[in-house]
Amino acid sequence: MVxxxxxxxxxxxxxxxxxxxxxxxxxxxALFGGTDAFKLLWDGFIFGATHEVLFAAMFFVLxxxxxEKTKLINKLINILNAMVGRLPGGPAYVxxxxxxxxxxxxxxxxxxxxxxxxxxIPWMNKTxxxxxxxxxxxxxxAGMGISFPPNSSMFILLGAAPVSALVTEGNLYxxxxxxxxxxxxxxxxxxxWFTKRxxxxxxxxENLDSFxxxxxxxxxxxxxxxxxxxxxxxxxxxxxxxxxxLNRIGEDAIGSISIIIWVPxxxxxxxxxxxxxxxPKTFGEWFSFLEGxxxxxxxxxxxxxxxxxxxxxxxxxxxxxxxxxxxxxMDLGPWVVALLVGILIIIVATPLTATATxxxxxxxxxxxxxxxxxxxxVAAVAILIFSSTEGASPPGGAPIxxxxxxxxxxxxxTFVPLICYYVIPIGLLGWLVATGxxxxxxx
Numbered sequence: 001m002v003x004x005x006x007x008x009x010x011x012x013x014x015x016x017x018x019x020x021x022x023x024x025x026x027x028x029x030a031l032f033g034g035t036d037a038f039k040l041l042w043d044g045f046i047f048g049a050t051h052e053v054l055f056a057a058m059f060f061v062l063x064x065x066x067x068e069k070t071k072l073i074n075k076l077i078n079i080l081n082a083m084v085g086r087l088p089g090g091p092a093y094v095x096x097x098x099x100x101x102x103x104x105x106x107x108x109x110x111x112x113x114x115x116x117x118x119x120x121i122p123w124m125n126k127t128x129x130x131x132x133x134x135x136x137x138x139x140x141x142a143g144m145g146i147s148f149p150p151n152s153s154m155f156i157l158l159g160a161a162p163v164s165a166l167v168t169e170g171n172l173y174x175x176x177x178x179x180x181x182x183x184x185x186x187x188x189x190x191x192x193w194f195t196k197r198x199x200x201x202x203x204x205x206e207n208l209d210s211f212x213x214x215x216x217x218x219x220x221x222x223x224x225x226x227x228x229x230x231x232x233x234x235x236x237x238x239x240x241x242x243x244x245x246l247n248r249i250g251e252d253a254i255g256s257i258s259i260i261i262w263v264p265x266x267x268x269x270x271x272x273x274x275x276x277x278x279x280p281k282t283f284g285e286w287f288s289f290l291e292g293x294x295x296x297x298x299x300x301x302x303x304x305x306x307x308x309x310x311x312x313x314x315x316x317x318x319x320x321x322x323x324x325x326x327x328x329x330m331d332l333g334p335w336v337v338a339l340l341v342g343i344l345i346i347i348v349a350t351p352l353t354a355t356a357t358x359x360x361x362x363x364x365x366x367x368x369x370x371x372x373x374x375x376x377x378v379a380a381v382a383i384l385i386f387s388s389t390e391g392a393s394p395p396g397g398a399p400i401x402x403x404x405x406x407x408x409x410x411x412x413x414t415f416v417p418l419i420c421y422y423v424i425p426i427g428l429l430g431w432l433v434a435t436g437x438x439x440x441x442x443x
Contacts (some may be wrong), residue, residue: 003029003310004350007395011412018412019302020243022395026306029313040246040313048309052258053110053398057192057304060114061297061405062290066268067224068122068408069289075218079205080123082214088202089195092137093128095120096191099141100148100184109142109354109391113399114260115228118267121406128200131409133418137194137402138407139414140422141187142391142399146384148180149173153358153387157380160363165177166376176442179381181431183388183426190421220274227266231259251399260402303411307396315356319348325364337372338434341365344385346427349390350397357387374434381440392422 002023010021026044033040050053066072083091098116118140124134126176146153154176157163194200211215233239235257244251272279280286345365349357362383369379391399394415404411432438 001255002032003314004347018307018395021110022303022306022310023245025395026310026313027309029317032317033278035371040316043316044309044311044313045305047312048307049309050151051304052261053402054301054304054308056110056114056258056260056264057398057401057405058297058301059230059261059268060118060402061408063118063264063268063271064122064406064408065290065292066271066279069292070271070278072221072271072275076119076123076221076224078209078218079211079214079221080119081127082209082211084203086205089129089191089200090122090132090202091123092129092191092194092200093188095124095138096141096184097185099138100144100180102145106432109145109388110398110402112145112257113138113142113391113402114263115232117403117406118228118263119225119380121403125407127203128198129196131407132413133194133198135403135407135409135411136414136417136421137191138403139397139399140392140418141188142397142403143354143388143426144180144183144187146179146388146390147176147183149176151384153354153362153384155354156358157362157383160366162363162370163366163376163380166370167380171377172380175377175381176384178440179385179429179438182433182438183385186425186429190425222265223274224270227268227270228263230266231257231262235259261363272345303395304398304401307398311396332372334372334374335371335435336366337368338374338382341368342382342431342434345383346389346393346423349387349434350393350395353386353398354387354390357390358383362387369434375436378434378436378440382430382434385433389423389426393425394418 006028007018007021007025010016010024011018013288027041031038080091080094084094087093095400096115099112102112102116102330121134121138124137125131129137145151149172154172158167158169158172235254236241240254243249244254280289332340345357345361348361365383366376366379369382370376374382391397394400394411397418400411400414400418403409404414429438433440
């Protein structure tokens with residue numbers, strides 16, 4: 001509570017920037033370690049500075065800057081507009097549906113935002129959406145990597161003895177898929193609302209090229225999809241399994257490949273190759289070219305570094321275990337228990353990932369819900385829905401900063417919309433599922 005309140009007070013009351021607030025929260029949190037404060041500060045900083053998402057977010061800023069400045073994104077958007085540009089808010093609907101589909105494949109909130117958002121966020125920006133709104137939509141959709149099966153959080157939960165004794169993989173798969181559909185429908189309604197609120201119009205037909213003409217003008221821009229497809233194929237699915245079985249490669253090598261790192265790296269390389277005639281050639285030209293991106297680097301880098309650092313401190317201070325003890329001591333009605341468990345999971349998922357949250361308190365949350373009289377399958381689904389808010393939970397959600405980096409938006413301007421339109425409503429959906437007011441398929 002102190003960690004979150006310090007950040008809010010520094011930004012809202014003191015009216016300073018979010019980067020300073022994250023640094024202050026990092027130091028204040030370490031003080032709860034008493035004589036171990038200096039060790040916590042060091043361990044937390046090393047954890048944050050070596051976190052792969054920090055590097056990935058920085059590279060997404062560079063990638064977004066490159067595809068914008070080289071005008072490559074304009075050619076791609078011209079093709080995409082020829083396909084769905086006549087639908088008001090079309091890119092946002094595409095992002096929402098694509099996030100659900102990719103969520104079923106990757107199960108990663110950051111990976112979801114990185115791969116889908118790399119295309120849809122610049123597209124939204126170019127078709128009338130505000131930068132902050134496009135970043136909000138993309139980050140808000142990140143949680144569908146946990147809302148839809150299969151995903152790592154689901155298997156971690158199933159791996160716990162109390163859960164596996166009462167819940168089968170098949171039952172949870174079907175039930176979570178139904179609950180995921182609920183979250184998808186809600187997100188589509190939010191996109192419709194944003195479209196009406198911001199008066200996002202369809203692109204006039206006279207301003208649109210036919211698909212054939214648009215393709216002839218910019219077919220090279222489609223090559224950036226290779227930067228998404230290759231990492232996905234190598235890490236997920238039959239090709240990945242085949243490569244993992246080869247003696248010269250193996251599971252360890254395939255497992256070390258990170259989608260959220262290689263997507264921006266490959267897209268950046270492809271952008272440079274395709275736009276070779278327009279990019280700088282000398283060191284001085286590159287320095288001037290990249291100068292405009294420094295502000296985005298500094299803001300997102302500081303926030304993510306100290307967000308991850310503080311999350312490691314909270315973990316070492318045994319926050320998850322203490323909340324677990326608190327949850328296991330509850331003796332209230334199922335509706336109240338479900339509400340309190342949901343709130344606690346969302347709070348824990350703010351500095352931690354969904355996977356870490358489920359690992360830390362998933363078993364205790366499950367036992368608490370079942371003890372309150374909630375069906376085991378329903379309890380497991382509710383826990384995953386609650387945890388899926390991690391991507392949209394400021395100030396610690398990594399997808400927020402990945403999306404903001406691609407959109408070149410101020411991340412702090414997405415915080416309130418994300419809480420109001422995604423964190424609270426998705427949490428409410430989880431509660432409705434837990435209480436049985438939203439039915440899911442049980443066998």
